[in-house]
Amino acid sequence: xxxxxxxxxxxxxxxxxxxxxxxxxxxxxxxxxxxxxxxxxxxxxxxxxxxxxxxxxxxxxxxxxxxxxxxxxxxxxxxxxxxxxxxxxxxxxxxxxxxxxxxxxxxxxxxxxxxxxxxxxxxxxxxxxxxxxxxxxxxxxxxxxxxxxxxxxxxxxxxxxxxxxxxxxxxxxxxxxxxxxxxxxxxxxxxxxxxxxxxxxxxxxxxxxxxxxxxxxxxxxxxxxxxxxxxxxxxxxxxxxxxxxxxxxxxxxx
Amino acid sequence: xxxxxxxxxxxxxxxxxxxxxxxxxxxxxxxxxxxxxxxxxxxxxxxxxxxxxxxxxxxxxxxxxxxxxxxxxxxxxxxxxxxxxxxxxxxxxxxxxxxxxxxxxxxxxxxxxxxxxxxxxxxxxxxxxxxxxxxxxxxxxxxxxxxxxxxxxxxxxxxxxxxxxxxxxxxxxxxxxxxxxxxxxxxxxxxxxxxxxxxxxxxxxxxxxxxxxxxxxxxxxxxxxxxxxxxxxxxxxxxxxxxxxxxxxxxxxxxxxxxxxxxxxxxxxxxxxxxxxxxxxxxxxxxxxxxxxxxxxxxxxxxxxxxxxxxxxxxxx
Ligand SMILES: [Zn+2]
Numbered sequence: 001x002x003x004x005x006x007x008x009x010x011x012x013x014x015x016x017x018x019x020x021x022x023x024x025x026x027x028x029x030x031x032x033x034x035x036x037x038x039x040x041x042x043x044x045x046x047x048x049x050x051x052x053x054x055x056x057x058x059x060x061x062x063x064x065x066x067x068x069x070x071x072x073x074x075x076x077x078x079x080x081x082x083x084x085x086x087x088x089x090x091x092x093x094x095x096x097x098x099x100x101x102x103x104x105x106x107x108x109x110x111x112x113x114x115x116x117x118x119x120x121x122x123x124x125x126x127x128x129x130x131x132x133x134x135x136x137x138x139x140x141x142x143x144x145x146x147x148x149x150x151x152x153x154x155x156x157x158x159x160x161x162x163x164x165x166x167x168x169x170x171x172x173x174x175x176x177x178x179x180x181x182x183x184x185x186x187x188x189x190x191x192x193x194x195x196x197x198x199x200x201x202x203x204x205x206x207x208x209x210x211x212x213x214x215x216x217x218x219x220x221x222x223x224x225x226x227x228x229x230x231x232x233x234x235x236x237x238x239x240x241x242x243x244x245x246x247x248x249x250x251x252x253x254x
Numbered sequence: 255x256x257x258x259x260x261x262x263x264x265x266x267x268x269x270x271x272x273x274x275x276x277x278x279x280x281x282x283x284x285x286x287x288x289x290x291x292x293x294x295x296x297x298x299x300x301x302x303x304x305x306x307x308x309x310x311x312x313x314x315x316x317x318x319x320x321x322x323x324x325x326x327x328x329x330x331x332x333x334x335x336x337x338x339x340x341x342x343x344x345x346x347x348x349x350x351x352x353x354x355x356x357x358x359x360x361x362x363x364x365x366x367x368x369x370x371x372x373x374x375x376x377x378x379x380x381x382x383x384x385x386x387x388x389x390x391x392x393x394x395x396x397x398x399x400x401x402x403x404x405x406x407x408x409x410x411x412x413x414x415x416x417x418x419x420x421x422x423x424x425x426x427x428x429x430x431x432x433x434x435x436x437x438x439x440x441x442x443x444x445x446x447x448x449x450x451x452x453x454x455x456x457x458x459x460x461x462x463x464x465x466x467x468x469x470x471x472x473x474x475x476x477x478x479x480x481x482x483x484x485x486x487x488x489x490x491x492x493x494x495x496x497x498x499x500x501x502x503x504x505x506x507x508x509x510x511x512x513x514x515x516x517x518x519x520x521x522x523x524x525x526x527x528x529x530x531x532x533x534x535x536x537x538x539x540x541x542x543x544x545x546x547x548x549x550x551x552x553x554x555x556x557x558x559x560x561x562x563x564x565x566x567x568x569x570x571x
Contacts, residue, residue: 055525061551067524106523138396164565166521174521178562222558224523253566 028116032086045127051075052131060137069106072121078103080122087115093216099207102226108218111137163252171229178222185215199240203233283340288493289446291317299459299540307401311360318422321350327364331405334364355439355452357382359390365408374412378437433471447484455499457491460545468511518557
């Protein structure tokens with residue numbers, strides 16, 4: 001699946017360069033691409049770029065919990081990465097600003113129907129570099145209430161963080177975090193939208209990554225963040241809030 | 255005129271296609287004799303598809319002088335009806351007892367073809383059919399299409415108690431086990447040595463895990479292996495006089511459990527786990543890649559959570 005999306009992206013990268021003036025054609029051939037381009041990148045320069053890798057299953061077994069990994073670390077000087085799914089009822093999934101961390105992030109999403117899932121990385125020159133992959137699903141991921149909202153148990157553990165750090169092969173470090181939150185989309189009958197909005201990973205004063213999450217991020221979100229060699233944090237502070245103003249405040253050590 | 259002709263051609267083509275499809279809803283069930291009085295309708299070692307109509311599962315029956323005991327009714331009403339006819343080609347005895355091994359759709363959606371009062375399952379299976387039956391049925395429509403036409407969930411009318419039952423000259427031991435699902439029935443026929451294992455055993459096909467508890471499943475396999483069986487009838491894959499369903503299912507589950515645990519303990523992301531190549535012993539089984547990836551989706555989140563809870567995390571107030 002990775003190979004296929006890479007090949008597609010590289011084919012289009014060539015086309016994109018050959019005709020820099022015309023908007024590049026979508027390698028994923030989505031009927032919604034023009035809308036996506038207008039709503040996210042209106043008046044800005046967009047290229048399809050194989051260095052922005054989006055990995056996910058060809059078919060999602062569980063539409064409530066579809067694993068996606070975004071890796072733009074092959075691209076120098078990434079300022080921001082936004083992630084969206086063309087055909088989701090709520091298109092925007094999350095965005096992140098890599099500070100000292102790599103420009104890569106893995107997470108889980110809710111998919112309502114088969115859709116391209118894309119990441120766009122903004123570089124210092126103001127160009128958006130777009131990669132993506134199609135993920136197929138039988139649907140129903142966004143309009144089902146979370147199990148959390150149906151049970152009282154989560155309330156006492158809301159915004160509780162479990163996290164752990166691992167040394168990466170070679171060098172650097174990996175951090176994985178899971179936060180207890182129902183992440184309700186507001187699309188299920190009589191369940192209002194209730195989701196984490198912001199999450200900041202920091203090592204003292206040094207920001208490692210800032211993540212803004214939207215409704216399509218799965219219940220009890222799990223994030224995988226990679227730190228480059230030399231970042232060596234002894235203790236990572238995790239702070240943030242949800243759209244009801246509840247705070248997240250935790251730390252992770254090795 | 256040209257346009258009119260084109261419409262006529264298209265219409266007749268559609269008609270022919272529809273007729274062909276209708277004629278094709280034949281599962282072509284041919285019971286295979288595996289022991290005295292004992293027959294198995296063997297499904298294909300595949301995934302559900304529009305082509306196989308869900309015929310990927312085994313149904314088995316024992317012909318006794320008191321009538322036929324049937325184990326599992328298949329994936330659809332059509333399958334159940336064709337199964338009844340296939341049995342009638344072997345014997346003129348009526349089907350007197352139907353035993354359902356567990357609540358997965360390919361094992362009970364043929365129930366409609368038999369009187370509900372003759373169908374029996376363990377209490378946990380009845381509960382599972384009541385709870386998940388409708389959504390399983392809908393999902394089967396999505397996966398196999400019109401093969402499912404007219405299929406409705408029929409809840410077995412009888413509750414089984416584990417232990418021995420006697421039908422004609424056959425003494426059957428009903429074993430209440432679990433691990434593939436929360437309730438798995440295995441049936442051991444003392445008189446022939448045939449062990450009907452349901453989905454606790456797979457043969458030359460990767461096991462499915464949507465409701466699995468692997469440690470419990472492995473314990474159930476040990477219970478089965480301790481029986482004096484002569485023939486193994488797995489839920490999926492060919493019946494055999496050998497031990498392959500036991501060794502294969504056990505090896506797959508042990509490998510899967512170890513892979514998931516070490517992946518989670520080493521901080522691997524689910525997307526990375528999905529990309530791992532399978533070892534040759536596992537890759538040999540039918541549908542192995544797809545089942546491995548499905549199993550990750552079912553089982554990896556709990557393993558990740560357990561691994562994360564072993565990390566150093568604290569909260570500030
Ligand atoms: Zn099963």
